[in-house]
Amino acid sequence: MARPRNLQFKRRSRLRLDTWLLRHLQVAISSLGRLLHAPLATLMTSAVIGIALALPIGLHVLLNNLEALSGNWESGASISLFLKQEISDQQARTLQQRLARHSRIAEIRFVSKAQALAEFRRLSGFDEALDTLGGNPLPALLIIQPNIDQATAERAQRLLQELKKLPEADIVQLDMQWVRRLQAITEIAQRGVLVLAGLLGMAVLLIIGNTIRLEIQNRHGEIEISKLIGATNAFIRRPFLYTGLWYGLFGGIIAWLLVASSIGLLSSPVAELALLYETAFSLSSINSLMVLNIFSGSALLGLLGSWVAVGRHLSAIEPT
Structure with missing residues (x-):
C-alpha cells in the first residue's frame, strides 16, 4: 500500500508543478501581449531604460579596451x-x-x-x-x-x-611611467563607472516602478473585482511582475544594440588610427557572456522595480 501512495503523491506533486509553471507561462505571455498592443508606449519606456543602461555599459566596454591597449603598451x-x-x-x-x-x-x-x-x-x-x-x-x-x-x-x-x-x-x-599613470586613471574611471551604474540602476528602478504604478491605477477597477471574487495578492501581483520583467529585458536589448552599433561605428576609425601608430589594435565588442549578463541584469532590475511598486500600491486597493 505504501508504494502506490508514494506514486500517487509524486504524480500530484508533479501535476501541481506543471500547473504552476503553466500559469506563470500564461501570465508571462499575456503580459507580453498587453505590452505589444501598445507598441509606441512600450518602445518609449524601453528606450528610456535602454539609454540609461547603455551609458555605463558603453563606458565599461571602453575601459576594457583601454586596459587591453595599456597592457600592450606595458608589454612593449x-x-x-x-x-x-x-x-x-x-x-x-x-x-x-x-x-x-x-x-x-x-x-x-x-x-x-x-x-x-x-x-x-x-x-x-x-x-x-x-x-x-x-x-x-x-x-x-x-x-x-x-x-x-x-x-x-x-x-x-x-x-x-x-x-x-x-x-x-x-x-x-x-x-613606462606614463603607462602606469594611464592605468591609475583607468582604475579611477572604473570606480566612477561603478558609481554611475549604481545611480542609473536606481533610475531604472524608479522608471519601472512609476510605470507599474500607472498600470496599477489604470487597472484599479479590475483589481477590485479580482479581490471581490477571492483572488489573492500573489495572483494579482503576478502580471505586473512580468510586465516589469519585460520592460527590463526590452531595455537591456536596446542598450545592447546601442553599444554594439556605437562600437561598430568607431571600430573603423580606431583601426585606421592604430595603423598610423603601427599597431594592430582593434576595438573589442561585447562578448556573449556580457550580453547574457546585460539581459539577465536588466530583467532582474525590471522585476525588482515592479516588485517594489506592486508591494507598495497593491495593498492600498481594497474592494468597497
Whole structure:
C-alpha cells in the first residue's frame, strides 16, 4: 500500500508543478501581449531604460579596451641604460654582449655616442650650439627590452634596480611611467563607472516602478473585482511582475544594440588610427557572456522595480 501512495503523491506533486509553471507561462505571455498592443508606449519606456543602461555599459566596454591597449603598451616597455661619460663605445659593446646573456632580457640595442649626438642634432636643431662645445657631451646608451614574462611593471622595476647596480651605469630609466599613470586613471574611471551604474540602476528602478504604478491605477477597477471574487495578492501581483520583467529585458536589448552599433561605428576609425601608430589594435565588442549578463541584469532590475511598486500600491486597493 505504501508504494502506490508514494506514486500517487509524486504524480500530484508533479501535476501541481506543471500547473504552476503553466500559469506563470500564461501570465508571462499575456503580459507580453498587453505590452505589444501598445507598441509606441512600450518602445518609449524601453528606450528610456535602454539609454540609461547603455551609458555605463558603453563606458565599461571602453575601459576594457583601454586596459587591453595599456597592457600592450606595458608589454612593449623598455629600459634606457645611460652609461657613464668615460665609458667608451667598445666598453659599451662588451657590456651589451654580457647583458645579452641575461635570462630576463630579450633584446638590447646599442646607441653609440656619435649616433646619440646625430639624433640629437636632427631632433633639436641646435647644430651651432653643439659645435661650440668642442666635444660630444652625450653618453652611450643601451635600450633594453625585457622578456615578455618580465614586462609587467613590478618585474620590470626589479630588473631596473638590478641594472642600476652596474658600475658602468649612470642613469637607468623605465620607459613606462606614463603607462602606469594611464592605468591609475583607468582604475579611477572604473570606480566612477561603478558609481554611475549604481545611480542609473536606481533610475531604472524608479522608471519601472512609476510605470507599474500607472498600470496599477489604470487597472484599479479590475483589481477590485479580482479581490471581490477571492483572488489573492500573489495572483494579482503576478502580471505586473512580468510586465516589469519585460520592460527590463526590452531595455537591456536596446542598450545592447546601442553599444554594439556605437562600437561598430568607431571600430573603423580606431583601426585606421592604430595603423598610423603601427599597431594592430582593434576595438573589442561585447562578448556573449556580457550580453547574457546585460539581459539577465536588466530583467532582474525590471522585476525588482515592479516588485517594489506592486508591494507598495497593491495593498492600498481594497474592494468597497
